[in-house]
Amino acid sequence: MERRGMDPDGFFEREGSLGRIQPQFAPVVAAARTRIGEAYGPRLHSAYLYGSLPRGAGRPGRSDLDLLLVLHREPCDQDRDTAEVLARGLDQDFAEIDGVGVLLSGKDRLLSEQERYDGGWFLACLCTPLLGADLAEHLPRYRPDSLLARETNGDLAELLPRWRASAAAAATPRERRALARSVARRLVRTGLTLVMPRWGGWTSDLTEAAEVFGRYYPGRAAQMRAAAAVALDPVADPAVVRAYLEDLGPWLADEYTARHGTKTPRD
Structure with missing residues (x-):
């Protein structure tokens, strides 16, 4: 099993x-x-x-x-x-x-x-x-439920404007690669926690996480697999991050909010 x-x-x-x-x-x-x-x-x-x-x-x-x-x-x-x-x-x-x-x-x-x-x-x-x-x-023991999903990654919508500002400010290939890796990692992990309660498990392997996500959202599976690849081998092409911020990121934030709600505001 x-x-x-x-x-x-x-x-x-x-x-x-x-x-x-x-x-x-x-x-x-x-x-x-x-x-x-x-x-x-x-x-x-x-x-x-x-x-x-x-x-x-x-x-x-x-x-x-x-x-x-x-x-x-x-x-x-x-x-x-x-x-x-x-x-x-x-x-x-x-x-x-x-x-x-x-x-x-x-x-x-x-x-x-x-x-x-x-x-x-x-x-x-x-x-x-x-x-x-x-x-x-x-600390308590934890289960892969919707409460955990909401409180870990239910703030993606708030991150998108910050990432857009960081993308505009990234001036060197090193800065662009670092941003691409950071954004791609977060998107893949958010994709996993979106489906985590239904899947009933956890993995920190980004490639596996993308595959698990794809079982529930086949129409977005290719995008998430590509994001996992960028998270492991980041690229300096600003068009990659731009696509995350204009398409995959906003869709994922909306779907996440609809299924799990938004993260409790922090002090």
């Missing part, structure tokens, strides 16, 4: 572990652990990996390093500046990765009722502990 990322009781299994990290990525993960501790010291509550590396699906020279850093208090400008320096240093020092993403959050926010089915779910189900005490111990 296909488990689809669920345990036998129908709850999400936590994906990824430090034991799945491929040997070629071990040095960068070790360096990240050391540098995070040095950079944040007592401000840091815990640190986590997410994405392809802890799933054992990293591609040398093409995968990025994704980090979630949880602080004892809400991040300030100094914390964000520190994250930029940390990310830039790791990216420059290790050819095995292509970019570093650092998410910052305060501990209380992640444990709040408001974030329970968004940031809390993300940490508990998609993040692998790297440093500190695991906050997942204070």
Whole structure:
């Protein structure tokens, strides 16, 4: 029987572990652990990996390093500046990765009722502990239901204007590729969570996610498969992102709202 990322009781299994990290990525993960501790010291509550590396699906020279850093208090400008320096240093020092993403959050926010089915779910189900005490111990178990779909990706309509502004401002091939990867990833994951309650499962594999989506929306399947390909191998052609923002993105936002509603406004 296909488990689809669920345990036998129908709850999400936590994906990824430090034991799945491929040997070629071990040095960068070790360096990240050391540098995070040095950079944040007592401000840091815990640190986590997410994405392809802890799933054992990293591609040398093409995968990025994704980090979630949880602080004892809400991040300030100094914390964000520190994250930029940390990310830039790791990216420059290790050819095995292509970019570093650092998410910052305060501990209380992640444990709040408001974030329970968004940031809390993300940490508990998609993040692998790297440093500190695991906050997942204070969070519930999760099922792939419409509430989770709404609170994770029910804000796509709000993102579209921001992406349009970013597309207009992207001036270099590197900036355009980064935007294409970011937008394509979000669209594919939103497509998956759109159908997640009906499918009854989860996958972080973008190619698989696009295929699952296509079972329920065959008329949009080719577009979503193409978006998954761009998410894995981004392109600098601005026409690619323009198509997302003029067609697939608005359609997906409308369909999502009709089926699951919109995300609860955040403070």
